[in-house]
Amino acid sequence: MTGAVSPDRRRFLAGGAAVLGAAASAQLWLPGTARAAEATLPDGVFGLGVASGDPLPDGVVIWTRLAPDPLNGGGMPDTTVPVQWEVAEDERFRKVARRGTAHARSTYGHSVHVDVRGLRAGRTYWYRFRAAGQLSRTGRTRTAPAPSSSGGSLRVALASCQNWQHGYFTPYADMLAQDPDVVLFVGDYIYESTPSATAVRRHEGTGEPYSLTQYRNRYAQYRSDPDLAEMHANAPFVVSFDDHEVDNDFAGDIPQDPDKQPHDAFVARLTAAYQAYYEHMPVRATAVPNGPHIRMYRRLEFGRLARLNVLDTRQFRSDQATSQAGAQDPSLTMLGAQQKKWLLDGLRRSPAQWNLIASQIMMAETDLQIGEGKLWYYDAWDGYQAERNALLRDFRDVRNPVVLSGDRHLTMISDLKQDYEKPDSATVGAEFVGTSISSNGDQDQTAFHKEWDPRMADNPHWKLLDAHRGYHLFDIRRDRVDARVRVVDTVLKPQSTPSTLARLRVDAGRPGVRLV
Incomplete structure (x- = not known):
């Protein structure tokens, strides 16, 4: 490719x-x-x-x-x-x-x-x-390159988080013009939120989807976006889901509000949501749901240039922690034993030059506390620290690991560190958290930087933070990955003006990412 x-x-x-x-x-x-x-x-x-x-x-x-x-x-x-x-x-x-x-x-x-x-x-x-x-x-x-192919290049677009009510999906118009070989979508393809009278575009229906018909209608509405439809018709997608395809911040078969969603009712909701997801995604029969279960973690090969490991960070996770001590509990798991073994085996035995990991949520640390102490998002990998830290230690023995994530509605590009308690510990990889297609709409950039820039000193592994809407574009070659952060000036109108916000590079054999 x-x-x-x-x-x-x-x-x-x-x-x-x-x-x-x-x-x-x-x-x-x-x-x-x-x-x-x-x-x-x-x-x-x-x-x-x-x-x-x-x-x-x-x-x-x-x-x-x-x-x-x-x-x-x-x-x-x-x-x-x-x-x-x-x-x-x-x-x-x-x-x-x-x-x-x-x-x-x-x-x-x-x-x-x-x-x-x-x-x-x-x-x-x-x-x-x-x-x-x-x-x-x-x-x-x-199609993907031949298994023995080791040269050439691969162009990958990273997308996530497209909220119909927050704006138009105009970043796809620019993505189409960039002609990627494959689009990697890492979660929040739809949002389950209720219709809002003040939204840019109003969700169909009268409330959140719970039944199969309701989820089908929500997917159909999203598929009617012309820019998304064009992109689907012009390049293959590799997809996985995060939480909003079902219910915000759910974990396994536990909803975010178990006091309002009894277990049996939520299992029925999972069953409907997973079936509607399968019905609307270009995936193989291995993803045909079995009631409230669906097999989505899988591996794709792009010759010997790149191996793509697509994770499922929702179905097998423990319920989210609610405290710093809980986040450090070694019994908590994000992946589950079987998926974790599958991932590590695939990374260690990979013949590829680049080992890509599609993670729905951010792997690098986000310390929200300014100054002494730490404060984390518990829904992300920070809430599952023992498993995350062990995985990062394993990255030392993996050839050129690069994590591609979503969820945050922000561009957050980081070095992956062996130990976030020690900022000078070894860098073991790079992570690109892609911004959203439309979620959060047009953010106030001044307010964003006022809130987030003071946290940079406590997160020295961060290389770039930004709150524009858009996607990331990667040109993968044997010696490097060239990344562009592509953004649009607005998602509040059906047309927008795209531009390159930043260029970054990951060099083969040199863990970490740098601005170009």
Whole structure:
């Protein structure tokens, strides 16, 4: 993969509508007799668009969901619908690589997840779906490099925290122009908050989602954002969830307010939330939920250049501490024993030059107390200090670890230290906490720096703090990772002006991050 944008790929971005029109008129892959035999469906079944995800050297997941009335449960009949799919090497589908038929079942909201295999490594492909005579838009995706590939570059965009009510998802318009090979989304794809009359854009419904239909409606609303839809249609996503896809600050099967959400009721809410998440994400069948459980931690390889370990920091964690002593309790776990072993084994045995760790919440210390003493966020890794500190010690034996996080609605870029009690202890890695797509809206920068700059002296490992909305862009090469903090001037309007706030670099073999 490469971060360079070829003329052909740029032409696709500009000419997607024309290509779709040509494809729609051709209807290349389904005989007329089969089309005539299809059941009639309401118009607009592909209104939620298309997406792809979890690229492999020989395959990728392609996704759509049939939903002609997306904000009212979907609007589909309670039947199974055959959906033809096609993947091609060219945008006009003259060189078809794979095709087949999937079945959109009402059980899963008529979502379609096709795990396409038999593709060539490191290649761009185009894909589309067809059901009941209706054709989806054309999507574009890309496979991972060959397992033996060790050169080239990989462009990764890091995104998180997109609150519909706080603003438009305009950072995706700039992300699209930067043409990443893959988008890493590390949590808070939706927010479960109630509709607000004073919001920039009002949430659908009348309250928080609890049922499957309510969660489906919330996801459908978010998917209607045009910039998010375009980004999904033009690059594969690798996704994980944090808390707001279910309930703020939940831990395992414990809600943030157990006095208001009895256990059985919250288990039912988890079951609904996880199913709706699966239905709307381009993930493999390994992520099909089992009631209130879903398998999301997984590993993706990008040749020998990068290994990406995607964590699940919600399902297996102990309940959050409520004191400093509790945060240092060695019995608390963020990952659970099985996931922790999986992560450490994957890091220690990795053949990759760069070992990336997607963590939904910040790993580096955030000491909120100005001056003597410490004060931490207990929902982050600071609340699970024994496990975090042991993991950082293990980083000493890992080749080029880089943690990619979200949650904070801020850009917080740090060195990872072996021991945060000793500021001069060894640096063992780097962490990029990406700012939000829209959550917190347009923050008052002066007020932010007045609050946070005084804490810099107590957190010498911090390299950059900022409160603009946006995302991070990484160009990964064998000798370095070049990072850009891309921000927009506003998310309160449907259009915004993007810029590069800062450039940073991580050099291979030299743990830590520096401003360029």
